[in-house]
Amino acid sequence: MKILVIGKGGREHAIIRALKKSNKVTKIFCAPGNGGISCDAINVPINEMDKEGMKSFAKNEKIDFVVVAPDNPLADGMVDALESIGIPCFGPNKKAAQIESSKVFSKKLMKKYNIPTGDYEVFDNADNAIDYIKNQNKYPTVIKADGLALGKGVIIAKNFEEANEAVKDMMINHKFGESGNKIIVEEFLSGPEVSVLCFTDGKTIKPMVSSMDHKRALDGDKGLNTGGMGAIAPNPAYTNEIEQECMKNIFIPTIEAMEKEGCPFSGCLYFGLMLTDDGPKVIEYNCRFGDPETQVVLPLLETDLFTIMEAISKKELEKVEVKFTNKYSACVVLASPGYPESYPKGITINGLNKDGQTDDVTIYHAGTILENGEFKTSGGRVLCTSATGSTLNEAIAKAYSGFNKVNFNNAHYRKDIGKKALEILNDK
Ligand code: AMP
Ligand code: GLY
Numbered sequence: 507m508k509i510l511v512i513g514k515g516g517r518e519h520a521i522i523r524a525l526k527k528s529n530k531v532t533k534i535f536c537a538p539g540n541g542g543i544s545c546d547a548i549n550v551p552i553n554e555m556d557k558e559g560m561k562s563f564a565k566n567e568k569i570d571f572v573v574v575a576p577d578n579p580l581a582d583g584m585v586d587a588l589e590s591i592g593i594p595c596f597g598p599n600k601k602a603a604q605i606e607s608s609k610v611f612s613k614k615l616m617k618k619y620n621i622p623t624g625d626y627e628v629f630d631n632a633d634n635a636i637d638y639i640k641n642q643n644k645y646p647t648v649i650k651a652d653g654l655a656l657g658k659g660v661i662i663a664k665n666f667e668e669a670n671e672a673v674k675d676m677m678i679n680h681k682f683g684e685s686g687n688k689i690i691v692e693e694f695l696s697g698p699e700v701s702v703l704c705f706t707d708g709k710t711i712k713p714m715v716s717s718m719d720h721k722r723a724l725d726g727d728k729g730l731n732t733g734g735m736g737a738i739a740p741n742p743a744y745t746n747e748i749e750q751e752c753m754k755n756i757f758i759p760t761i762e763a764m765e766k767e768g769c770p771f772s773g774c775l776y777f778g779l780m781l782t783d784d785g786p787k788v789i790e791y792n793c794r795f796g797d798p799e800t801q802v803v804l805p806l807l808e809t810d811l812f813t814i815m816e817a818i819s820k821k822e823l824e825k826v827e828v829k830f831t832n833k834y835s836a837c838v839v840l841a842s843p844g845y846p847e848s849y850p851k852g853i854t855i856n857g858l859n860k861d862g863q864t865d866d867v868t869i870y871h872a873g874t875i876l877e878n879g880e881f882k883t884s885g886g887r888v889l890c891t892s893a894t895g896s897t898l899n900e901a902i903a904k905a906y907s908g909f910n911k912v913n914f915n916n917a918h919y920r921k922d923i924g925k926k927a928l929e930i931l932n933d934k
Pocket of ligand 2: 792798799
């Protein structure tokens with residue numbers, strides 16, 4: 507099988523390294539890929555949004571299967587485009603991708619089908635939103651842009667001034683472009699947060715091991731929101747009992763709801779959950795694998811990833827057993843100085859061998875290029891170290907040990923990835 511993976515980050519690198527293990531996979535292309543990915547796949551210089559480019563490449567190369575990994579091409583109908591010329595894909599079509607690309611769509615879906623989530627109101631007018639926030643007078647309150655906003659469209663406002671500013675930024679200053687034409691004002695939820703990625707073909711849903719992301723830039727969950735600075739799996743707050751509750755009240759009802767709405771979901775459906783005192787509630791859906799969750803979840807997967815993806819595209823997930831090891835997994839992101847704000851590019855990365863790897867840990871590349879045999883930085887999140895262990899402590903220590911060798915000038919990383927998870931384990 508010749509596979510094309512669309513995307514260019516650490517998530518795509520982890521998907522490619524998992525697909526490479528399959529004896530059904532003979533060749534992997536990645537469009538556009540990155541420096542590290544070029545050691546595991548053949549990079550193809552096609553922009554991830556370029557549907558016509560992707561179609562003609564897939565046709566000329568006789569690609570058998572395409573994995574569309576990032577949110578933007580999914581929301582823009584990349585799967586619809588490729589399927590229209592008969593190429594099977596892993597990922598939802600445009601209509602089903604709305605579960606992530608429109609928060610108004612997903613909140614309405616949850617309300618209609620009684621899927622637990624925070625209370626909310628939708629606004630398409632800034633004055634009405636501000637009046638509502640003033641009358642409600644309950645802080646913190648959560649303001650969300652309707653559309654995709656690179657993970658930055660959610661503001662937790664501690665007081666009226668912050669809420670007012672967030673509404674104005676989104677609706678009047680158009681900070682997130684059209685994504686902020688509509689906004690949601692949502693109830694603030696608290697509790698441990700859990701990410702659960704699930705395989706689904708629209709009828710059957712099979713959850714992967716749970717994980718915990720670390721979204722803020724600095725230790726102690728301080729600093730700005732980022733794409734994610736590290737992750738661990740499984741998440742110790744997510745017990746078997748909670749998993750059963752989620753299956754019954756959230757996962758199955760969601761795929762049934764999507765089917766009833768005429769947009770059955772196929773691919774990886776990501777549930778961002780808050781384990782509140784009133785039970786698990788959905789904070790967000792993503793229509794794809796999470797980044798960096800994928801970099802800790804896929805290393806624990808025992809079943810052949812391609813077999814699962816192929817079964818999903820044939821609507822036969824029911825027939826495949828999805829198995830994970832009992833180990834723990836951790837990854838830590840090495841970021842450019844200044845990230846998530848502006849940062850320099852082109853800094854030489856030390857400690858990587860010619861395959862972009864180092865001893866003992868796996869390196870998933872995100873923002874790297876390979877130039878004259880040298881790996882250099884080209885993005886905010888540059889790479890992550892990823893390791894497994896029989897205890898969470900061991901996995902974390904191993905992941906961090908990667909930075910004894912791999913580093914670059916002024917690189918920064920969080921020192922406390924997995925600390926909260928270890929505290930939860932110790933309390934048990
Ligand atoms: P998102 O960009 O949708 O992933 O949201 C970013 C982060 O904002 C989430 O990971 C949560 O930590 C937080 N968040 C989103 N919605 C809520 C909510 N209703 N209550 C509390 N925190 C929230
Ligand atoms: N790590 C969160 C996301 O992928 O959206």
